[in-house]
Amino acid sequence: MTTLRTLKAWRTLETLAGDLRGVTMRDLFRSDPRRFERMHERLGDFVFDYSKNLVTPAVLEALMSLAREAGVEKRRDAMFRGEKINTTENRAVLHTALRDPTPDPVLVDGKDVKPEIREVQARMAGFVEAVHSGDWLGASGGRITDVVNIGIGGSDLGPRMVVDALEPYRVRDLRVHFVSNVDGTDISRVLAQLTPDNTLFLVASKTFTTQETLANAHTARDWLVKALGRRAVSNHFVALSTNLEAVTEFGIDPEVMFEFWDWVGGRYSLWSAIGLSIALAVGWDTFTRLLAGAHEMDVHFRTAPLEQNIPVLAGLIGFWNIQFLGARATAVLPYDQSLARLPAYLQQADMESTGKRTTLSGETVDYPTGAVLFGEPGTNGQHSFYQMIHQGTHLIPCDFLAPVRSHYPVGRHQAILLANMFAQSEALMTGRTEDEAWAGLADSGLKGEALDTLLPHVVFPGNRPSNTMLFRVLDPETLGRIIALYEHRIHVQATLWNLNAYDQFGVELGKRLAAVVLPELEKKRGALAHDASTNGLIEFFRLWSED
Numbered sequence: 237m238t239t240l241r242t243l244k245a246w247r248t249l250e251t252l253a254g255d256l257r258g259v260t261m262r263d264l265f266r267s268d269p270r271r272f273e274r275m276h277e278r279l280g281d282f283v284f285d286y287s288k289n290l291v292t293p294a295v296l297e298a299l300m301s302l303a304r305e306a307g308v309e310k311r312r313d314a315m316f317r318g319e320k321i322n323t324t325e326n327r328a329v330l331h332t333a334l335r336d337p338t339p340d341p342v343l344v345d346g347k348d349v350k351p352e353i354r355e356v357q358a359r360m361a362g363f364v365e366a367v368h369s370g371d372w373l374g375a376s377g378g379r380i381t382d383v384v385n386i387g388i389g390g391s392d393l394g395p396r397m398v399v400d401a402l403e404p405y406r407v408r409d410l411r412v413h414f415v416s417n418v419d420g421t422d423i424s425r426v427l428a429q430l431t432p433d434n435t436l437f438l439v440a441s442k443t444f445t446t447q448e449t450l451a452n453a454h455t456a457r458d459w460l461v462k463a464l465g466r467r468a469v470s471n472h473f474v475a476l477s478t479n480l481e482a483v484t485e486f487g488i489d490p491e492v493m494f495e496f497w498d499w500v501g502g503r504y505s506l507w508s509a510i511g512l513s514i515a516l517a518v519g520w521d522t523f524t525r526l527l528a529g530a531h532e533m534d535v536h537f538r539t540a541p542l543e544q545n546i547p548v549l550a551g552l553i554g555f556w557n558i559q560f561l562g563a564r565a566t567a568v569l570p571y572d573q574s575l576a577r578l579p580a581y582l583q584q585a586d587m588e589s590t591g592k593r594t595t596l597s598g599e600t601v602d603y604p605t606g607a608v609l610f611g612e613p614g615t616n617g618q619h620s621f622y623q624m625i626h627q628g629t630h631l632i633p634c635d636f637l638a639p640v641r642s643h644y645p646v647g648r649h650q651a652i653l654l655a656n657m658f659a660q661s662e663a664l665m666t667g668r669t670e671d672e673a674w675a676g677l678a679d680s681g682l683k684g685e686a687l688d689t690l691l692p693h694v695v696f697p698g699n700r701p702s703n704t705m706l707f708r709v710l711d712p713e714t715l716g717r718i719i720a721l722y723e724h725r726i727h728v729q730a731t732l733w734n735l736n737a738y739d740q741f742g743v744e745l746g747k748r749l750a751a752v753v754l755p756e757l758e759k760k761r762g763a764l765a766h767d768a769s770t771n772g773l774i775e776f777f778r779l780w781s782e783d
């Protein structure tokens with residue numbers, strides 16, 4: 237038996253979930269005209285509406301009690317204080333310190349980490365300025381026109397998502413590319429667009445041991461050296477890492493290594509030196525605006541009462557949907573093309589953090605934990621998987637996100653876009669009863685057997701939960717708030733599930749086996765000692781790669 241089920245509030249929530257069977261959100265909206273007023277929170281120009289969830293004031297109260305019993309406040313404070321809450325790796329979790337502009341010290345092992353953060357930030361700002369002004373040149377004297385971030389996972393997804401989202405803030409004469417996949421297609425397609433004289437590579441890897449990143453970095457270096465010679469490497473390669481030794485061994489000058497620390501988790505690292513590609517793309521001032529927005533959410537998370545605390549509310553409601561309403565997936569649906577990469581980014585942030593089955597004290601859970609996260613920008617998703625969200629057999633809670641104002645105001649587009657978003661969350665909530673469906677079909681002229689046959693297919697069950705995050709405009713501060721909100725929501729949910737959100741042992745086994753398989757593929761001969769399927773597939777590889 238794990239601790240969660242023994243909490244007092246758990247039993248209350250179980251009872252409340254039972255009481256809610258047969259209750260619809262329609263009823264809840266009807267019986268409380270102030271439901272929206274009561275169930276949304278605002279942080280500046282950012283609104284979080286959670287009223288379209290199957291929750292009542294009693295459920296929210298019990299969730300708050302659960303949060304208190306489970307120690308959400310205590311663990312939050314321990315994180316901000318720099319305690320080693322990543323117990324399996326014996327590390328502090330301090331991505332919040334990277335965006336904290338205050339002079340207040342944050343101690344790890346008795347040492348204030350703020351001075352070293354400031355020092356690296358000052359070096360990053362100087363480097364960005366040098367590249368932008370043309371003080372930093374390629375080996376042949378050419379200006380840097382293209383930057384390539386080589387990294388994977390947390391060393392790719394965050395910066396890639398943010399650079400895309402902040403396109404309207406881009407420094408115009410610098411293009412930023414991303415290479416992550418070890419599939420040679422990725423780097424080949426990027427290199428084909430570039431000239432060595434004008435290209436700067438950022439090798440982004442916390443550990444500097446990641447196979448995919450090192451393979452891509454070596455290919456990039458060979459490409460450069462072939463054109464400009466070995467001495468050119470120092471003008472064209474910088475490193476973003478915690479591993480000085482491996483960076484030096486690769487041949488990158490420690491002078492152009494931008495450091496971060498083991499208390500920055502990979503998937504929480506876009507605020508650190510890993511964000512250099514962002515700063516190069518949008519300029520240092522805009523990068524600091526992103527940090528400022530995240531800091532604002534940090535302060536809110538740290539200080540707002542639980543009842544008005546956006547990440548806490550988001551975490552508790554997500555937890556309620558999974559634990560008590562049976563949701564096993566969640567959709568993130570940005571109605572903003574600029575946030576197209578947000579679902580991919582959040583897949584790592586969320587699923588690598590809460591896709592776990594072992595509690596902090598080493599027991600196997602007897603409750604479901606992190607849900608499958610997926611999503612696409614609206615309205616594309618509407619013409620793809622929304623069918624299942626509306627009428628399928630799985631309950632899939634949705635997060636809708638949208639700016640009121642677009643950076644690209646074109647005719648009626650923004651109104652059409654937001655009309656769709658508002659309509660989707662309304663439709664998911666209200667559904668369409670059999671009577672309403674019948675009336676609709678009758679209005680369209682259908683009758684008799686034809687009407688009866690079609691009727692069950694056009695009924696919508698409704699009662700499908702969603703949150704809506706509405707903001708004035710997607711500026712750097714708002715983007716920072718959104719990312720920090722999700723980070724803290726993950727933290728809250730992991731606390732409730734009694735999981736360590738900051739390790740990722742689940743990615744190790746496959747990596748280890750790949751190291752065994754690789755020589756078997758490259759040598760193309762030798763006995764194979766895997767299962768019959770793996771052996772058979774390797775044999776096909778050996779056969780077809782000989783052609």
Ligand code: F6P
Pocket residue numbers: 388389390391440441442443444445446449502503588740743
């Ligand atoms: O996929 C596992 C992982 O360790 C992620 O957590 C991390 O973001 C990614 O690999 C990249 O690691 P690194 O930055 O050390 O290259």
